[in-house]
Amino acid sequence: MLFRRIAWLIAMLFCLxxxxxxxxxxxxxxxxxLPVLEVGYYEFPPYTYTAPDGNVLxxxxxxVRRILLQAGYRAHFRSLPSARLYLGLQDGSVQLWAGAPxxxxxxxxxxxxxxxxxxxxxxxxxxxxxxAPQLPQGLTGSRIILISGYSYWKPxxxxxxxxxxxxxxxxxxxxxxxxxxxxxxxxDYLIDYQxxxxxxxxxxxxxxxxxxxxxxxxxxxxxxxxxxxxxxLRAQLDHAYDELQAAGYEMELP
Numbered sequence: 001m002l003f004r005r006i007a008w009l010i011a012m013l014f015c016l017x018x019x020x021x022x023x024x025x026x027x028x029x030x031x032x033x034l035p036v037l038e039v040g041y042y043e044f045p046p047y048t049y050t051a052p053d054g055n056v057l058x059x060x061x062x063x064v065r066r067i068l069l070q071a072g073y074r075a076h077f078r079s080l081p082s083a084r085l086y087l088g089l090q091d092g093s094v095q096l097w098a099g100a101p102x103x104x105x106x107x108x109x110x111x112x113x114x115x116x117x118x119x120x121x122x123x124x125x126x127x128x129x130x131x132a133p134q135l136p137q138g139l140t141g142s143r144i145i146l147i148s149g150y151s152y153w154k155p156x157x158x159x160x161x162x163x164x165x166x167x168x169x170x171x172x173x174x175x176x177x178x179x180x181x182x183x184x185x186x187x188d189y190l191i192d193y194q195x196x197x198x199x200x201x202x203x204x205x206x207x208x209x210x211x212x213x214x215x216x217x218x219x220x221x222x223x224x225x226x227x228x229x230x231x232x233l234r235a236q237l238d239h240a241y242d243e244l245q246a247a248g249y250e251m252e253l254p
Contacts, residue, residue: 039064039075040085040094042149046199047253050079059253063117064098066249067221070240081149092226100217104154111234113221115241118253120219122152123211125182125190125197132212136165143168145178145187156191156214175200219253
C-alpha cells in the first residue's frame with residue numbers, strides 16, 4: 001500500500017514537472033482515434049474494389065488511405081452505384097470520393113481538390129475482326145454493352161441517348177461478363193474503362209481487343225460541401241498530397 005502511494009506521488013511529480021517544463025505528459029502521448037471520413041466508391045478494379053473477404057483493395061484505395069492518414073483522418077469505405085454515390089455526396093452521407101471532376105450532377109454540392117491522382121481512359125472496344133466505326137454515325141443500329149452502375153460524361157450519354165442512332169443497349173454487372181458478351185457476339189461494341197477491362201481480359205485469358213479511345217478522365221479527390229469544414233478539408237487533402245510527394249511517394253495512379 002505504501003509502495004503504491006509513493007509510486008503515485010512520483011508519477012504526479014513527473015507530470016507537474018513535465019507541464020512546467022513544456023514537455024509532453026503521459027496523457028499527451030496517449031493515442032487518440034483519428035476522425036473518420038465516409039469515402040464512397042464504386043467497383044473499379046484494379047483501382048478500388050471489394051475483395052472476397054470484404055476488404056477494400058486496389059491502388060486507388062491505398063492512395064486515398066495514405067492521403068487521409070497524412071491529413072489526420074481514416075477512411076470508412078462504402079461501395080455504392082454511381083447514382084447513390086452522387087446522392088450521398090449531395091446530402092453529406094458520403095463525404096469524399098476519388099473520381100472524375102466536372103460531373104454536372106455534383107455542381108454546387110461538392111468541392112474538387114486541386115491535385116490529380118491519375119487519368120482513366122474510356123474506350124469503345126470491339127473484336128479485332130470488326131473494322132473501326134466512324135463515330136458517331138458508324139454506330140447506327142449497333143448493340144452496345146455497358147456496365148451497370150457506371151456513369152459517363154455528357155458526350156457519351158448524349159451519344160447513347162441519340163434516337164437517330166437507334167442503339168440497342170445491353171447492361172451487365174461485371175467487366176468479365178461484358179467481355180464474355182462481346183466475345184460471344186451478343187453485342188457489337190463495349191464502352192468501358194481501360195484498367196478494369198485489361199484486368200478482366202487477363203482473368204479470361206482473352207487476346208487483346210481492338211478499341212478506340214473516347215476520352216481520358218482525370219481522377220481527383222472530391223469533397224462533399226456538407227462534410228464538416230469542407231473548405232478546410234479540401235486544403236488539408238491537397239497539402240497532404242504535396243507532403244507525401246515531397247517525401248518520395250509515388251502519387252500517380254498506374
